[in-house]
Amino acid sequence: MSRQHDVKRYPGFGWLTIVFFAWLYLPLLVVVVYSFNANRIAGVWTGFSLDWYAAALKNVPLMNALKTSVTVALIATAVATSVALMAALAIIRGRNVRFRRLSETVVNLPLLLPEIVLAVASLILFSLVGIQNGMLKLILAHSAFCTPFAFLPIRARLQGMNLDFEEASADLYASRWTTFRRVTLPLIFPGVFSGAMLAFLISMDDFITSNMLASGGTTTLPVYIFSLIRSGTSPELNAIGTLMILASLILATIALLVAGRGTRNT
């Protein structure tokens, strides 16, 4: 069959797609390339250098911000994933659940509202309630807005899972807990993993809320980068950016591989 007559192909779409991907990746490439530039002024290339990487790794506030971000993200991910897993089990598998749809909407609420509204809302709440601990504020807010990101993949996985497996387990003398541990959890694991990865990503990436709640010791990575950008772009920032792009690439690939392994199983 000749290509011209294939009614399911549209001419020019291929070229457009190539341009699209170039547009998608060129900006990131620019950051990477400039990170190796010896010159202080970003636009002028004066030679290859790794100096900015050395500077970045020695940058104490940067490392502190990274530590804050990772700590908050890890705890928020753990909280959000647990909350989401329990909610998904109750909503999808529970019987006689009242307010099922309302509960689902509530869990997904952070997705439906502009983040700036949530950020402002938590700022006012924490100042009214009198929570002083900056980390606690960040963790609470991050846990809340990460929950739907953890919830959606878990819910999808649970919904796509054949009920027969759980019944077969009960039929083979497994108690509810055994069934959950040995059948349900392993089968929905890719969903739980994707959800946790997504929650971690969203927490690490968050600027709006973290910036709003930021106080002395709780500068997260994006907030720190924002302050760097504000004080003028520097090649060191490009080096930091490149390292972050690299880290994202690795995380994304791991997430994809685990999720892919899961889909093959069912």
Place this chain on the structure above:
Amino acid sequence: MDRDKAVEVRGVSKSFGSYQALKSVSFDIGANEFFTMLGPSGCGKTTLLRMLAGFESPDSGAVLLNRREVTSIPPHKRRVNTVFQSYALFPHMTLEQNVAYGLENLGWERAKIRARTGEMLERVHMSAFASRKPAQLSGGQRQRVALARALAPEPEILLLDEPLSALDLKLRQAMRDELRNLQRDTGITFVFVTHDQEEALDMSDRIAVLGAGEVQQIGTPTQIYEEPVNRFVADFVGETNFLDVEVLEAQADRAVIRSALGTFEAPATKLMQKGPATLSLRPEKINLGDQAAGVITLDAKVISQNYMGGFTHYTLEAGGVTLRASRRNASRQGDLVPSGEAITIGFLPASARVLAS
């Protein structure tokens, strides 16, 4: 006699919303029996099976397994195992782990689990695949593993939910024999659910025909096929001609009827009353042409024929009614009677059956 009852279903009813799936169903299943629940989809047979397994509980009524009431006992505490229609083999476990799963939950010793798992896989000819995952198996192989997994814990009763429906024709035939042999060898009570009448007739000791949430008839395959108790059973199991007739005289299990094919005496369901009734006459009981031997013979005209290979189905007109008849193609070609041709047909009244309308 009572001791031999493996399953007792007593007045079980079940509704899903406004839909009544089961309407006060009662029956018993004997120990060591191959018992089949046969019916069209939506007749309630799967709901019944799920109640025996414990996945569903009745709105009212009771279920007894080996004389013990289990109505509110959860599935994992019933010595009953199920072969699922989808097989439901755990995709993240190897075949060995799948078969061992039930034994582990029963708290068997490690060595015993090993031995039993090996034995069961051997029995279904799957030993070579013990460390594979279900995704690497064909449909027939999955079916065998599902059987091994369900039989490994030595259940008192094995439930089979349309286990052959996903297999192709040849494999299905082979599995029928294998299932039957397995049941004879193990002596375990098999409760089999199917919508395929051929499967039911072939394998079962007894069949319960279910329709519209009720048990229509329980009996041996011959009883179900030759002595259906009502129109539903006669229609669902096998093919048949229904004729409107009038009962002139009724006795215990016989009736004299007047029909388009003549007036004669035929077997009837019990408690037949005078007046309008239905005659069921199966196509293969009508003999054609040179095979037309029988007490009652008539002239008929061929309207059309469907050549099926081993048989030819004829649509005939006789005495003002349309009849379907089938004839074995005993010799090569030649037998075919062309449309429009006149032919003699005959049947034995004893092979017909009078049913209430």
Place this chain on the structure above:
Amino acid sequence: MRRLTHNLPFWGLLPAWLLMGFALILPILIIAAVSLATRGSHGGFSWDFNLSGYSQILFNEGWSGELEFTPQYLLIIGRTYLLAGLTTLICLVFALPVAWYISRQSPGMRALLVYLVTLPFWVSMILRVYAWMIILGKDGPLPRFLENFGLAPGTSFMFNDGATLVAMVYTCMPLMVLPIYASIEKLDLTLIEASHDLHGNRLTTFRRVILPLTAPGIISGAILVFVPSLGAVLEPVLMGGGKQMMMGSLIQLQFGGGRNWPFGAAIAMVLMGLVMLLLIFTALRAARRQAGMEATA
């Protein structure tokens, strides 16, 4: 009545309700209250009922308390809608053919391309905006490239609505491509062949077969892009500069410098209200569609 369940309807949902109740629902109620409170003299607010948070959106309060209409915040609201709408439209125009092209590839290639669409999404949002600051910036590659050809010398590409739009489209694009791709992939291709078989040309087929059948994906993509775009903060702050504000950056400003909490809360309420209206409208539409389909089925 026991079908197999994990039986945690109540305590399973409890953590979710507690977390969302404390960190989300309660704060939103508070923000609604604050929008009606009185601004404090040194930031913050006091609990005195006052509508000035809302009236400030339209009116400037003069010396003697007279209200004078001022369009500056209406302009910001208008810009917010315009930029979010344009972002959605541009994303849609590019996402459709790209998603279509991806769906026509072999399964392996499809997986790779979808992965490539997703990948930038894993990169920090602030970095993705920053990349465009470099490209469009004073000594950036784009102005230099154009200057080499004698084009647009000395033009600043930064700190205007166009720059904000570029960054918004860039950050939102994967959110549009993925749902559209998902709905195109599910499309039964024989339907397209059937349309051509019944003498429909490409345009007719696209308009009357493809578009209606991929509408759910297009709508969810549009919402996924439009809602966050309305609340955009980073793009207008970094790309648009301080002056070209959107609602998100305006709200941030009111809280950031401890300026005017009730006013910020009022803007936040307006933003939230607009988003809610939109979501309710689409939900109703979807429900009506569903009902229509069930009626015909």
